[in-house]
Amino acid sequence: MKFFVDTADIEEIRDLAATGLVDGVTTNPSLVAKSGRDFFEVLKDICAAVPGPVSAEVTATDEGGMIREGEKLARIAKNIAIKVPLTWDGLKACKYFTNHKTMVNVTLCFSAAQAILAAKAGATFVSPFVGRLDDVGQDGMQLIAEICTIYRQYNYFHTEVLVASVRNPMHVVYAAKMGAHVATVPPAVLKQLVQHPLTDKGLATFLADWQKTGQKI
Numbered sequence: 001m002k003f004f005v006d007t008a009d010i011e012e013i014r015d016l017a018a019t020g021l022v023d024g025v026t027t028n029p030s031l032v033a034k035s036g037r038d039f040f041e042v043l044k045d046i047c048a049a050v051p052g053p054v055s056a057e058v059t060a061t062d063e064g065g066m067i068r069e070g071e072k073l074a075r076i077a078k079n080i081a082i083k084v085p086l087t088w089d090g091l092k093a094c095k096y097f098t099n100h101k102t103m104v105n106v107t108l109c110f111s112a113a114q115a116i117l118a119a120k121a122g123a124t125f126v127s128p129f130v131g132r133l134d135d136v137g138q139d140g141m142q143l144i145a146e147i148c149t150i151y152r153q154y155n156y157f158h159t160e161v162l163v164a165s166v167r168n169p170m171h172v173v174y175a176a177k178m179g180a181h182v183a184t185v186p187p188a189v190l191k192q193l194v195q196h197p198l199t200d201k202g203l204a205t206f207l208a209d210w211q212k213t214g215q216k217i
């Protein structure tokens, strides 16, 4: 399973990339606004910090506008993945970029039907938003299970399931059990993945016992 970091905060990205466990980054207009930085500048920094795909979202809503914006974004670096919304225009723009060998992340996916269309359009990634479904009383992980099952039926679907809107470690664990290809994880949740109180307790005991031996390694 690949881990992408879901942030536009370059310091957090560099910090987490240093673990060697980060395979890519996803951004969206809200995360860029939160960073307070120029969109193109921040993307350039992120693309230099991680070798894997970096999602950059268009803001136009018509096919032509998405293509124009996407082409500008794609020129930033080779590892840019153009992020388009799951609309008819977004799907047409997806097809265009796929035909031009540019990676595409089709975002704002909330149904299995939409995910089928993203695969048909040749998306590199489809991003179902699990947390936002949970927020409205639907089961986000159930959608991941459905999409993974559907994609497995067709060996000519090459779209990777990128689990987005991740809110807690269990979203990541369930996604991995279902065989989702990627989880994009906020830095705080990524850091939570390593935590277990028995690890801390066990380490404290080992260190205390080791001190008693008076030895050094």
Ligand code: E4P
Pocket: 006, 026, 027, 028, 107, 127, 129, 131, 132, 164, 165, 166, 184
């Ligand atoms: C990533 O591509 C999405 O934009 C992001 O995961 C959305 O997360 P949120 O629902 O927490 O805003």
